[in-house]
Amino acid sequence: MSSSGRPPDGTLGFLHVDMDAFFxxxxxxxxxxxxxxxxVVGGTGDxxxxxxxxxxxxxxxxxxxxxxxxxxxxxxHAVFLPGDHAHYGEVSEEIMAIMKNVTPLVEPLSLDEAxxxxxxALHGTDRAPEIAAEVRAAILREQRLTCxxxxxxxxxxAKLATEEAKPSPSERGxxxxxxxxxVEAGTELEFLHPKPVRELWGVGxxxxxxxxxxxxxxxxxxxxxPRARLESALGKAVGLHLHSLSNGRDDRPVEVxxxxxxxxxxxxxxxxxxxxxxxxxxxxxxADAVAARxxxxxxxGRTVTIKVRFGDFTTITRSITVPEPIDGGRAIALEAETxxxxxxxxxxxxxxxxxxxQLVDGSVRQLTLDEVTGPAWSDADAVIDDxxxxxxxxxxxPAALSRPGDGIRRFEVxxxxxxxxxx
Numbered sequence: 001m002s003s004s005g006r007p008p009d010g011t012l013g014f015l016h017v018d019m020d021a022f023f024x025x026x027x028x029x030x031x032x033x034x035x036x037x038x039x040v041v042g043g044t045g046d047x048x049x050x051x052x053x054x055x056x057x058x059x060x061x062x063x064x065x066x067x068x069x070x071x072x073x074x075x076x077h078a079v080f081l082p083g084d085h086a087h088y089g090e091v092s093e094e095i096m097a098i099m100k101n102v103t104p105l106v107e108p109l110s111l112d113e114a115x116x117x118x119x120x121a122l123h124g125t126d127r128a129p130e131i132a133a134e135v136r137a138a139i140l141r142e143q144r145l146t147c148x149x150x151x152x153x154x155x156x157x158a159k160l161a162t163e164e165a166k167p168s169p170s171e172r173g174x175x176x177x178x179x180x181x182x183v184e185a186g187t188e189l190e191f192l193h194p195k196p197v198r199e200l201w202g203v204g205x206x207x208x209x210x211x212x213x214x215x216x217x218x219x220x221x222x223x224x225x226p227r228a229r230l231e232s233a234l235g236k237a238v239g240l241h242l243h244s245l246s247n248g249r250d251d252r253p254v255e256v257x258x259x260x261x262x263x264x265x266x267x268x269x270x271x272x273x274x275x276x277x278x279x280x281x282x283x284x285x286x287a288d289a290v291a292a293r294x295x296x297x298x299x300x301g302r303t304v305t306i307k308v309r310f311g312d313f314t315t316i317t318r319s320i321t322v323p324e325p326i327d328g329g330r331a332i333a334l335e336a337e338t339x340x341x342x343x344x345x346x347x348x349x350x351x352x353x354x355x356x357x358q359l360v361d362g363s364v365r366q367l368t369l370d371e372v373t374g375p376a377w378s379d380a381d382a383v384i385d386d387x388x389x390x391x392x393x394x395x396x397x398p399a400a401l402s403r404p405g406d407g408i409r410r411f412e413v414x415x416x417x418x419x420x421x422x423x
Contacts, residue, residue, distance in 0.1 A: 193220030264355025272348030
């Protein structure tokens with residue numbers, strides 16, 4: 001790979017595939033009677049956020065990450081649907097499988113987008129745009145969903161190219177453009193330099209203000225700056241990073257097997273919780289869910305972290321690193337409770353989360369002295385996993401999660417992804 005981040009021969013080898021309004025499109029696929037209406041998917045409660053908006057809803061200025069209450073004010077007649085993360089995950093797996101039929105080099109970025117390195121699938125120098133069109137057609141044929149694809153000589157440029165291929169909103173739904181946008185080798189800077197500098201990865205509002213202060217408004221302005229000046233204004237690492245991107249350089253490969261860094265869950269509550277007893281059942285639910293995911297992936301972790309956001313949006317984290325890696329709900333909950341007990345909940349807790357990091361391979365496990373001399377909690381966890389596999393995730397769980405007439409309330413993957421729904 002050359003320092004420009006593209007093959008020495010300038011081959012168009014990188015694709016960025018991004019589904020169009022993915023969550024909303026999946027909902028419209030299974031609820032076709034809603035087509036043509038403004039549809040908003042996400043948390044439907046007062047503390048929810050928008051996950052996706054149909055193109056009809058986007059006409060009103062609604063976009064992802066917007067508070068649901070604001071979206072309702074902008075379009076009171078919109079149809080608001082709670083997100084179904086589990087279903088979106090299943091659809092995502094099917095879409096990723098379509099991409100992997102083209103190349104094994106697929107790097108998922110989220111449920112609805114991925115990078116592909118198709119250089120190994122090329123049988124001619126101009127095949128990448130054709131492959132992009134084939135991927136798009138296969139997803140439409142097999143999933144009845146549309147996507148946009150960017151094609152370029154590196155990942156950064158491919159992602160920017162995707163935006164040029166996206167549909168635009170209208171009252172009658174999406175107005176589709178090319179669907180595939182190609183940044184030809186040799187035209188990278190012509191494509192890149194007129195764009196606003198905020199389109200560069202790593203340029204947020206604060207960095208954009210600093211750049212504006214030295215006369216930088218476009219990516220071309222940035223590329224014209226001496227690297228030393230950028231490093232002085234932004235710091236060495238950021239300055240070097242942005243200088244490279246502004247000149248179209250990106251050496252990153254498509255990473256198929258990305259290392260898992262942490263596993264966690266968090267929840268925004270419909271109302272602030274002001275006592276430790278109020279928070280504790282949620283802590284146990286999350287610890288149990290994190291532990292199940294750890295064991296499912298055959299990993300253990302050493303650092304337990306809790307995240308607390310108070311009613312005034314002040315957010316703190318606390319961590320404990322244990323001597324031996326763990327994957328049991330009970331062990332995780334004990335450490336999390338130790339940290340929770342040191343906090344004052346009276347200002348009101350709006351959000352609470354539990355996560356485990358410093359992950360290690362769990363296929364070889366060293367027993368503690370207590371486990372050697374008596375029953376091992378790991379054995380109990382294995383039985384719990386077997387019961388859940390056979391009878392469902394809510395068949396068994398901590399006693400603290402059992403409510404009369406309501407069974408066991410477990411925390412599922414994707415739950416609370418976009419805030420609490422309406423009761």
